[in-house]
Amino acid sequence: MAKHQAFHRLAAQSERMDGNLHMPGIARPGKNAVKPPPSNRIGIIGGGFSGTATAIHLARMSSVPLDIDVFEPREEPGAGLAYGACAPEHRLNVPADRMVVFRETPRHFADWLRASGEDAADPAGFVADGTHYSRRAVFARYMAGLFRDTAARNPSGSRLRHIRGEAGPIERIADGWTTGDETYAQLILAVTHSRPALPWPRIVSPAVIEDPWRDNALAAIAPDAEIVIAGSGLTMCDAVMSLREGGHRGPIQVISRRGLEPRPHDGFASSDALSWRAECPQTASLLLHDLRRAIRMEKSRGGNWQGVLNAVRDQLPVFWARLPLAERRRIVRHLRPFWDAHRFRAAPQVTDLLETGRREGWLRINAGRIHALEARDRGRTDVVWTPRCGARGASTADAVINCTGPHPDIARSSHAILRTALASGIIRRDALGLGIDVDADGRAIARDGETASGLWIAGPMARAHMGDATGLPEVSEQTRRVAEALASHLVTDGKPACVT
Ligand SMILES: Cc1cc2nc3c(=O)[nH]c(=O)nc-3n(C[C@H](O)[C@H](O)[C@H](O)COP(=O)(O)OP(=O)(O)OC[C@H]3O[C@@H](n4cnc5c(N)ncnc54)[C@H](O)[C@@H]3O)c2cc1C
Structure with a gap:
């Protein structure tokens, strides 16, 4: 049977009512490989929060029906790394009403939590002032549900599909873009967090955990193991939560350049002591x-x-x-x-645990620079480091956990699609080295400095343009603006798909 016939039979079998097309590991071969793609055909690469939110915003705001495919290898769109690679003890770092997907209904997630009974089923999420810090996996369920609901019914009559698989490399064609065998008039790249990589030369040791976001990455650590954690941000917080939840009672030493850990919350109101909107210092x-x-x-x-x-x-x-x-x-x-x-402040459950650890003496957070890891006998590892105020030395550990966060360089990203797009010059790094260069609307800027018509960047990869687009409300706003610019720019059947 021809490859395409086999594909379409499989696709027909696996397309579900929920708008999901399940094709593990591969992108769908294109029906439109020869013909130019219809102008309303939109591909979104990456179905983490950014890609999923962009698809939802597009379907809600377009005045004409769009045909939107979201490529994402995970089972459902919406989770990505932040809300997918997490354990039940990992909580959102803000209360539910700060997880704003729709600025016109900022309490949408908080209301969903209450209506679905998810908050009542998780009493440990409530803190002293009555706010609820939900599990991150619950937010992933909320986003997956939003995608399903939008696919089933949306004001523009758009078709949304999840294509379960990795999209292939991006190439430019006369009337749009291709990814793998698929062709789109507009393509949105929404791939952000690279898997972490050791910032020091690798040593061969099962005691060194390079990627703590892997499933059960910490499961093999003995309860009394002496641990060194490299990095003191929110990933460190996740690791400490998981270790203690899993019964770990040994000492944990954290080392990071400045020894700065996420600070606690104390309200979410904005002070009027600062007003940089109209006028702001220039250095x-x-x-x-x-x-x-x-x-x-x-x-x-x-x-x-x-x-x-x-x-x-x-x-x-x-x-x-x-x-x-x-x-x-x-x-x-x-x-x-x-x-x-x-x-990026931490949930009270997290700051309380860190405080307890310090008080009880099982947690130390140090400022210093790690130079190397060296394998020792009996599976132990020497972490060679220089404290900020002290002489070079070594701490010996049973396990070393790399909590330095996502790899920041797109040229070395774990996502091949980013590496190949950069290497081919379709995209380029921004001037601050934070991600991908974009114009004011979120369109990619190519290596030659030309704005790439029809190629959009959604999510934190465009953050250099905004200063900070990492927290969910900012990411959501950026994706809404990309959707708005794209819809305003589209013309289908002679009609502009302007924002409704
Ligand atoms: C661990 C963590 C916890 C966070 N917690 C919070 C929080 O509590 N509150 C808050 O406000 N913000 C939080 N954030 C910040 C914020 O919400 C995220 O930065 C945001 O979710 C970014 O999502 P994304 O979709 O851009 O990227 P990603 O999560 O990286 O998703 C990209 C997706 O692209 C997919 N992909 C990669 N290559 C391909 C390909 N070739 N084809 C198809 N798909 C591909 C990947 O599978 C992935 O699912 C957190 C961030 C992290 C990393």
């Missing part, structure tokens, strides 16, 4: 000076630094664009670690 040092002044002012009237940081976050998209490139670079190089620790 990194003046910005810092202004920020310190605003924090002093806020504290003098009984407020806290968190309110001022919330204000920076709200105003960031506006003032970031006005900062000179050299100053943006300085901010990324020198201030980003401090911003990350204060901006």
Whole structure:
């Protein structure tokens, strides 16, 4: 039987009512390989939060029916790495009403949690002030449900399908783009987090866990093992939560450059001590000076630094664009670690556990630089490091967990599609080294500096443009803007698919 006939039979068998097409590992061969794709045919590569949210926004806002395929190897769209590669003890780092997918209905997820009974079924999610920090896997279920509901019914009459598999390399054609054998008029690249990779030369040892997001990555660690964790951000928090949940009672030493751990929440209101929307200092040092002044002012009237940081976050998209490139670079190089620790705060369940660990003496967080890992006898590992104020030495551990986070360089991403798109010049790195270069609407800019018509970047990969598009509300807003720009730009059957 011809390959395409076999494919279409299998596709017909496996297409479900929920809009999912299950093709593990492969992209669907194209019916339109020869003919130019219809202008309403849209492909989305990556069905993590960004790709799924973009598909949903498009179907909700278009005035004409669109034909949208979402490529994603996971069983359902919506989870991605953040909400898919997690254990039940891993919680959202903000309460439900901060997980805003639709700005017009900011409590959509919180209301769903209550209506579905998910919050009541998880009493450990509630903290002293009555807010609920949900499990990340629950948010994945919510997103998968949103995708299914939108596929079943949406105002534009669009068709949404999940194609379960990895999309092939992207190529440009006269009237659009191809990925593998499929052809689209518009293509959205929504692939973000690379799997972590050891920042030191690899050593062969089962005691070194390079990727803590692998399923059961920590399961083989003995309960009394001495552990060194490299990195002190939210991934470290996840690892400590999992270890203690799994009965680990041995000592845990955390080492990171600055020893900065995620700070606790203290309210989500924005302070008015800072107003950078209209006018903002034009250098990194003046910005810092202004920020310190605003924090002093806020504290003098009984407020806290968190309110001022919330204000920076709200105003960031506006003032970031006005900062000179050299100053943006300085901010990324020198201030980003401090911003990350204060901006990406941890759930109270997490900060309480870290505090308990410090008090009880099983957790130490150190500032210092790791140089190398060296295998020792009986499966142990030496972590060679220099404390920030001290002499080079080694800590010996039964297990070393790499919590340095997603690999930041797209040229070495674990996602082949990003590596090949970069190598072919379809996309290029942004000037800050944070992700992919885009124009104001979210269109990719190619290596030659030309805007790539019909190729869009959704999600945190476009963050250099906004200053910070990592937290969910910012990612959601970025995907909404990409959807809006794409829909405004589309013309199908002579009618613009303008936003409704
Ligand atoms: C561990 C973690 C926890 C977080 N927790 C929170 C939180 O509590 N609150 C908050 O506000 N923010 C949180 N964030 C931030 C934020 O929500 C994420 O950055 C956001 O989910 C980004 O999702 P994404 O879809 O852009 O990327 P990803 O999650 O990386 O998804 C990309 C998807 O692309 C797929 N893919 C890759 N290659 C291909 C291919 N060739 N074809 C098809 N598909 C492909 C992958 O399978 C993956 O599912 C967290 C981030 C992380 C990493």
